[in-house]
Amino acid sequence: MKEGNILSAIYTGKTKNLGVIGYPIHHSLSPVIQNTALQSMHLDYAYIAMPVRENELEAAVKGLKALNFTGFNITIPHKINIIKYLDEIDQSASLIGAVNTVLIKNDRLYGYNTDYEGFISAFQSVKFTLKRINTVVLGAGGAARAVIYGLLHAGVGSVHIAARNAEKAKKLADDFKELGNISSSDWNEKMFQEILPKTDLLVNTTPLGMDMYIDKMPPVDITMLPSNAFVYDIIYTPEKTKLLVEAEKYGYTVLNGEYMLAGQGAAALEKWSGCGKIDVDLMRIALHEALLKKL
Numbered sequence: 001m002k003e004g005n006i007l008s009a010i011y012t013g014k015t016k017n018l019g020v021i022g023y024p025i026h027h028s029l030s031p032v033i034q035n036t037a038l039q040s041m042h043l044d045y046a047y048i049a050m051p052v053r054e055n056e057l058e059a060a061v062k063g064l065k066a067l068n069f070t071g072f073n074i075t076i077p078h079k080i081n082i083i084k085y086l087d088e089i090d091q092s093a094s095l096i097g098a099v100n101t102v103l104i105k106n107d108r109l110y111g112y113n114t115d116y117e118g119f120i121s122a123f124q125s126v127k128f129t130l131k132r133i134n135t136v137v138l139g140a141g142g143a144a145r146a147v148i149y150g151l152l153h154a155g156v157g158s159v160h161i162a163a164r165n166a167e168k169a170k171k172l173a174d175d176f177k178e179l180g181n182i183s184s185s186d187w188n189e190k191m192f193q194e195i196l197p198k199t200d201l202l203v204n205t206t207p208l209g210m211d212m213y214i215d216k217m218p219p220v221d222i223t224m225l226p227s228n229a230f231v232y233d234i235i236y237t238p239e240k241t242k243l244l245v246e247a248e249k250y251g252y253t254v255l256n257g258e259y260m261l262a263g264q265g266a267a268a269l270e271k272w273s274g275c276g277k278i279d280v281d282l283m284r285i286a287l288h289e290a291l292l293k294k295l
Helices: 030-040 054-066 081-085 091-096 115-125 142-153 166-179 190-198 242-249 258-273 280-294
Strands: 016-022 045-051 071-074 101-105 108-112 134-138 158-163 182-186 201-204 230-233 253-255
Touching: 016 030, 016 054, 030 045, 030 258, 030 280, 054 081, 071 258, 081 108, 091 108, 091 115, 091 142, 091 166, 101 258, 115 142, 115 258, 115 280, 134 142, 134 190, 142 158, 142 166, 158 166, 158 190, 166 182, 182 190, 230 242, 242 253, 258 280
Parallel strands: 016 045, 016 071, 134 158, 134 201, 158 182, 201 230, 230 253
Antiparallel strands: 071 101, 101 108
8 A cells, every 4th residue: 555655545435534624724734644644554544624614614514424424623713613513522622622623423423632632742752751840831822722731631840821911821821720830921021031940841832933923933032941941832834933943043952843733633543543552653754744845
């Protein structure tokens, strides 16, 4: 089935269907990473990207169920609105407040959030220990929720949320205060500057560094971090954001969002296929090669 770098498959009436819904969706690389993994495992599944506008979500969900799809991923703008169409939702997805993976089984729809699993799996890949460390999360949007849940679930010592909107950051901290030691501030406050020298892990969840913000980065003085700090930007395109370039310049260990995207895909595939551990490295390499082709 594999010849060089070319993967091929023959789909039949027995092939199980998977996919991702969102709008726009033409840029999605999920079909690349999922089909690479499926074919390498010789699983008779096919994964496709399907454009679904906001006003079409209910019809799309009913259609996927009627067409006997095994499951599907959900991306912008449906991660929150999908919840009302599901029969059951996993506890982690409920706490995060968003679903990115749906399993269809016995005529019921089960919702999960594998974004936090993908985020955490990256640390396992680079052998970085999260237990009892001090962490800072930049941003207080939807992506931050999955990251914060993942960090607290993994047993970090503390999480500090630093964002442009202090009120939003405080509300986010309040949402997760039952799970561990969490605080918040405006990232321009003196309090934030005092926290940086004690930070073991800095995570950017803002869009600063990508697309129209490619020349920007959060207002963080990288040099205030301890010399052994780890800097993680969940953005995966460009490969190195301005934040990561700055961090690398001062000798910090850095990581982009490729592992997170591949990791969340692997976690979803585990749920759909019932197989054991998925080769997340294979998925990440497929993603990286696809990104290089887009340059």
